[in-house]
Amino acid sequence: MKAQEIRDLNVEEIDRKVKELKENLFKIKMKLSTKQVENTSQISMIKKDIARLLTIAKQKKAVKGAAK
Numbered sequence: 001m002k003a004q005e006i007r008d009l010n011v012e013e014i015d016r017k018v019k020e021l022k023e024n025l026f027k028i029k030m031k032l033s034t035k036q037v038e039n040t041s042q043i044s045m046i047k048k049d050i051a052r053l054l055t056i057a058k059q060k061k062a063v064k065g066a067a068k
Helices: 003-007 011-033 041-067
Strands: none
């Protein structure tokens, strides 16, 4: 997910997306432990997406707090 796409989302949508990605990451890690994952690079891509989402959510919350 690109940063611009994330910035277009509101904070609630970002939180929902983070939850969805964390569940997906858990499932992939479980498959990895049973040797069923073919593309292990998915794990790092999902982790980076989660970090990107959390960073932008924190920025949005800081801007919203400063605007009050």
